[in-house]
Amino acid sequence: MPIPSWKSGxxxxxxxxxxxVHSGVGWDICNSGxxxxxxxxxxxxxMMVASLVDPYIKExxxxxxxxxxxxxxxxxxxxxxxxxxxxxxxxxxxHRGCREAMLTRGADINLLSERWPQYREDWLKTQLTxxxxxxxxxxxxxxxxxxIELLHPGPxxxxxxxxxxLPQEKVLFSGDVAFHYLTPLARDGHVSNWIxxxxxILNHLDVxxxxxxxxxxxxxxxxxxxxxxxxxxxxxxxxxxDRGSSAEETCRAIRLxxxxxxxxxxxxxxxxxxxxxxxRGELPKARAMRFG
Ligand SMILES: [Zn+2]
Numbered sequence: 001m002p003i004p005s006w007k008s009g010x011x012x013x014x015x016x017x018x019x020x021v022h023s024g025v026g027w028d029i030c031n032s033g034x035x036x037x038x039x040x041x042x043x044x045x046x047m048m049v050a051s052l053v054d055p056y057i058k059e060x061x062x063x064x065x066x067x068x069x070x071x072x073x074x075x076x077x078x079x080x081x082x083x084x085x086x087x088x089x090x091x092x093x094x095h096r097g098c099r100e101a102m103l104t105r106g107a108d109i110n111l112l113s114e115r116w117p118q119y120r121e122d123w124l125k126t127q128l129t130x131x132x133x134x135x136x137x138x139x140x141x142x143x144x145x146x147x148i149e150l151l152h153p154g155p156x157x158x159x160x161x162x163x164x165x166l167p168q169e170k171v172l173f174s175g176d177v178a179f180h181y182l183t184p185l186a187r188d189g190h191v192s193n194w195i196x197x198x199x200x201i202l203n204h205l206d207v208x209x210x211x212x213x214x215x216x217x218x219x220x221x222x223x224x225x226x227x228x229x230x231x232x233x234x235x236x237x238x239x240x241x242d243r244g245s246s247a248e249e250t251c252r253a254i255r256l257x258x259x260x261x262x263x264x265x266x267x268x269x270x271x272x273x274x275x276x277x278x279x280r281g282e283l284p285k286a287r288a289m290r291f292g
Contacts, residue, residue, distance in 0.1 A: 003181040003261050006216035010059050014169035018063065019211045020056055025182065025263040028052075028116050030079045030213050033164070033173050034060055037144030040069035043090075044164050044173045045213070046083035049122035053083040070141065072150060073131060074175025074213060075158040076101035077188075078112065084129035093139070094131035095152045097160025101188070102130040137289065153177060153201070155286040156194035157185070157213075170208040172201070180215025180222040182263040184229055186274040191234055193286035198227035204292030229259050233268065237275040247272045 008023040013033075020032040029052060033044040041064060047053050060068070073081040073094040081102060084092050109123045139150040149165040157176040164173040176185070177197060186194065201207065201223050212222045233254060240250035250272050256265055277283055 001258065001261060003263070004216075010063070011217060013209050013211065013217060014166065014171050017166065017169060017171055019217050020059065021211070021217060022214075023216075027182075027214075027264075028079055028119070030077075030176075031211055031215075032056060033211055034063075035143065035146065035148065035166075036064045036066060037146055038066070039143055040066045042070040042072065042141065042143060042148060043068055043087060044072045045074055045080045045175070046071050046087060046092075048079050048082045049119045050083070050086055050125055051119065051122050053086040057086070069143070072162060072164055073098050074162050074164070074173070074177075075160055076105070077158070077176070078107070080175070080213065082107065082126055082128070085127045088129070091133055092129060092131045093133045093135075093141075093150065095150075095160040095162050096134040096136060097152075097155075097158070098162065099131040099134050099160070101158065101160055102128060151289065153197040153291075154193050154288040155190040155284075156197045158188040159190070159284065159286075165205070165207075167206070170206050172205065172207045172210045174201075174210055174212050174223070176213035177201075178210060178212040178218075178222040178226045179229075179262075180212045180218050180225065182214040183259065183265055183267040184226055184271070185267050186230075186271045189274065190283055190286040191230055191271065191275050191278060193288050195227060195230050195234065196288035198223050198230065200288060200291040202227065232256075232259070233271050234275055237272050238279065241276055241279050247276055 006023050011019045013019050016036040018034050022029045035042045068087050068090045071087045071090050071092050076098045107128050113120050113123045137152055141148040151163045210218050236254045251268050
């Protein structure tokens with residue numbers, strides 16, 4: 001079944017809580033969000049380059065003139081975090097692992113220009129801007145009367161994931177811990193731990209509105225679908241790994257079902273390779289947060 005279409009643009013998903021959603025199926029644009037309070041604005045995910053950030057800031061300015069006090073990065077991938085510099089002066093906040101990944105991997109401008117030549121001019125202006133504030137497991141920001149929880153659920157999509165949770169509004173900005181209609185990517189993550197985390201969110205986190213890193217605004221359905229995909233890939237990968245199959249053979253054996261219609265199903269090879277690394281014990285230790 002082909003995936004449905006959804007609209008781009010700003011949506012108010014709770015009072016003064018906004019999602020900036022992209023209907024495009026490219027990996028250059030992630031979803032973002034912003035929260036408006038009397039004392040300022042928090043932006044969740046900066047996006048990538050000036051030509052993407054500028055129109056976004058214009059959208060924010062249609063809603064509020066308050067200063068942007070915080071920019072939170074849900075993880076280090078360029079589509080989410082390379083635009084940090086365009087919000088300065090602001091406090092950039094991320095998990096420690098996200099900041100470290102940005103610093104150790106840096107920005108390979110040549111490679112990025114090759115992948116996304118439409119932003120050639122943009123890349124020349126890019127200045128890596130990692131977080132100025134980091135945390136370990138959980139951090140609470142109080143803005144106005146609102147409680148904003150930054151949760152590191154443990155390694156899932158990456159080792160430096162952050163989810164932004166509003167317990168009063170039951171809103172979750174999951175970053176790429178949940179994908180919807182775009183294939184999950186585990187290149188820098190830990191699939192088994194990701195499975196535990198999505199399970200924990202489903203069973204113990206009170207969420208009625210969820211914004212995934214990519215795809216339309218949803219509810220826990222996006223988490224459930226991500227979990228189902230990861231389980232499917234892990235189950236077949238384990239079986240074939242134990243038989244000594246190659247990653248390519250394993251991919252051919254996986255029946256993706258509904259996920260065959262999600263954007264870029266060929267990410268399966270990256271995900272199987274990552275699982276094989278996990279099975280061989282090559283990945284750093286991973287622990288899942290206890291949600292309930
Ligand atoms: Zn992403």
